[in-house]
Amino acid sequence: MTGTIFVIQLLNALFYAAVLFLIAAGLSLIYGVMRIVNLAHGSLYALGAYVTAWAVGGAVGAAVAGTLGQIGLFLLLPIGAIAVGVLGAVIEPTLLRPLYRRSEEYHLLITFGLLMIIEDMLKLIFGGTPLTASNIMDGLGSISVGALPYPTYNLLVIAIGVAAAVGLWWFVYRTKFGVILRAISQDRRMAAALGINVGRVYVQAFAIGCFITGLGGAIVVPAQAAVLGMGVEWLIVAFVVVVIGGLGSLEGALVGALIVGIAHVAGIQFFAEIELAVLYLIATVVLMVRPTGLFGRA
Amino acid sequence: MLEIKAIDTFRGPAHILNGVSLRVDRQEVVCLVGRNGAGKTTTIESIMGFLPVRAGQIVFHDEDVTSLPPHERAKRGIGYSPEDCGVFPELSVAENLMISRWLGDEVVRRRNGGPRPDPEAQAFELFPEVKNLLQRQGLHLSGGQRKMVAIARAIMLSPTLLLLDEAFEGLAPVVVNRFIDAVMKIKAMGISILMAESHLGAATRIGDRLYAIDRGEIIFHGPPKDALADEKVVKALRG
Numbered sequence: 188m189t190g191t192i193f194v195i196q197l198l199n200a201l202f203y204a205a206v207l208f209l210i211a212a213g214l215s216l217i218y219g220v221m222r223i224v225n226l227a228h229g230s231l232y233a234l235g236a237y238v239t240a241w242a243v244g245g246a247v248g249a250a251v252a253g254t255l256g257q258i259g260l261f262l263l264l265p266i267g268a269i270a271v272g273v274l275g276a277v278i279e280p281t282l283l284r285p286l287y288r289r290s291e292e293y294h295l296l297i298t299f300g301l302l303m304i305i306e307d308m309l310k311l312i313f314g315g316t317p318l319t320a321s322n323i324m325d326g327l328g329s330i331s332v333g334a335l336p337y338p339t340y341n342l343l344v345i346a347i348g349v350a351a352a353v354g355l356w357w358f359v360y361r362t363k364f365g366v367i368l369r370a371i372s373q374d375r376r377m378a379a380a381l382g383i384n385v386g387r388v389y390v391q392a393f394a395i396g397c398f399i400t401g402l403g404g405a406i407v408v409p410a411q412a413a414v415l416g417m418g419v420e421w422l423i424v425a426f427v428v429v430v431i432g433g434l435g436s437l438e439g440a441l442v443g444a445l446i447v448g449i450a451h452v453a454g455i456q457f458f459a460e461i462e463l464a465v466l467y468l469i470a471t472v473v474l475m476v477r478p479t480g481l482f483g484r485a
Numbered sequence: 486m487l488e489i490k491a492i493d494t495f496r497g498p499a500h501i502l503n504g505v506s507l508r509v510d511r512q513e514v515v516c517l518v519g520r521n522g523a524g525k526t527t528t529i530e531s532i533m534g535f536l537p538v539r540a541g542q543i544v545f546h547d548e549d550v551t552s553l554p555p556h557e558r559a560k561r562g563i564g565y566s567p568e569d570c571g572v573f574p575e576l577s578v579a580e581n582l583m584i585s586r587w588l589g590d591e592v593v594r595r596r597n598g599g600p601r602p603d604p605e606a607q608a609f610e611l612f613p614e615v616k617n618l619l620q621r622q623g624l625h626l627s628g629g630q631r632k633m634v635a636i637a638r639a640i641m642l643s644p645t646l647l648l649l650d651e652a653f654e655g656l657a658p659v660v661v662n663r664f665i666d667a668v669m670k671i672k673a674m675g676i677s678i679l680m681a682e683s684h685l686g687a688a689t690r691i692g693d694r695l696y697a698i699d700r701g702e703i704i705f706h707g708p709p710k711d712a713l714a715d716e717k718v719v720k721a722l723r724g
Contacts, residue, residue, distance in 0.1 A: 363587060381585055382591065
């Protein structure tokens with residue numbers, strides 16, 4: 188492998204890891220605070236992708252893209268994330284809250300049901316044709332890596348992933364709301380006894396977790412089309428990430444995403460036939476050696 | 486200030502409290518004594534709102550709080566230090582205290598809007614050693630340190646009533662004296678205290694009044710010295 192190919196594959200791995208991190212971080216934030224394994228996360232990611240693709244496509248189709256310019260199209264990017272965040276703020280109090288006192292099987296059942304419902308709603312609303320927001324990617328052009336072109340937009344996605352990791356760390360460990368989130372995740376009864384409205388924080392945490400995942404979908408759609416089934420596909424890989432990193436840990440989501448991102452790209456480069464098997468092998472080894480993941484708590 | 490009127494509380498299917506009534510007045514230390522399993526913690530948790538009350542009423546500052554959730558009771562000025570201390574293990578002591586300080590502003594605003602006594606000064610006056618623990622994680626505190634942090638944290642909420650569940654349990658006799666001093670200082674700050682306590686001796690040293698509970702029913706109410714002389718109370722506590 189030449190130096191140029193190595194750099195391009197490294198960037199591809201970071202691109203993949205950036206998107207995976209956003210999905211896994213949302214999943215971990217929700218689990219960390221509320222102890223809910225949200226299987227609907229995959230379809231929420233897909234919803235973020237579809238809404239952004241729909242908004243960008245609509246702007247281009249209505250010929251307002253020229254008026255909006257490239258910056259205007261960029262501003263449409265977070266629409267998918269906002270839509271998913273708002274949906275999360277509706278889902279938590281209506282569908283999840285009545286089940287907190289029940290065992291985990293009920294959480295899995297309701298979130299799996301939601302996964303299916305949202306998938307079908309996507310099919311109903313957006314149809315079976317893949318949607319794309321490639322105008323954003325095309326508008327940014329490419330840079331040269333050695334003698335080969337590389338999409339500039341991919342670098343932007345990596346930058347968003349890095350910014351999200353730093354921003355989330357700051358949010359959780361350096362803000363008042365972050366301290367409250369961590370307190371609730373450790374002892375919600377005591378948090379309530381200190382005057383914290385746990386129900387309200389749950390809605391906010393769930394909405395933030397959904398927003399982050401929706402952002403993952405929104406930033407991937409200029410590079411990859413929004414297609415039916417993408418939610419389940421990414422959800423499975425996101426679970427590999429959290430199994431490796433430890434469910435409930437932001438650091439784990441970051442390290443897990445980097446490991447999976449590099450293993451995924453290396454797998455495609457060197458042993459494409461068993462690329463997925465390699466990911467599961469890594470997850471299996473981590474589970475055997477450290478069942479709570481690299482950064483997980485017992 | 487606090488009046489519990491004939492409450493019935495269940496834990497799952499088990500009927501734990503049966504018509505429990507008690508009262509705590511302003512700037513008063515009231516002890517609720519009883520054996521393990523008598524219903525002390527259930528009474529405290531009913532007041533805090535963790536367990537729903539099936540019958541009866543809980544009135545705090547002339548307001549019926551029976552159906553309010555725990556966080557609303559805290560905002561009305563009920564501080565709480567549970568039996569297991571409830572110190573957040575992965576937060577630093579500073580972060581544990583910070584939460585109360587933030588929310589204490591709302592407690593004072595709701596009460597009268599007047600100036601708030603410096604919550605940190607109050608907490609450190611009780612337990613100066615907590616100052617040296619600020620950067621330590623809750624996980625790495627000893628049992629006595631956890632109890633100090635739990636009480637300091639409850640005080641930083643600027644409550645008018647403090648619920649202490651087994652505050653002296655597991656402490657060495659010399660440390661118990663420190664905690665008794667702290668309870669007296671809290672009372673001098675104008676804060677009323679309701680303590681659940683297993684040991685009649687400790688309760689009689691600090692309580693202005695005393696309730697004895699056995700099998701979910703109040704079997705005695707009066708001055709501590711009378712409790713010591715009451716054969717029924719002593720027998721119920723010894724088992």
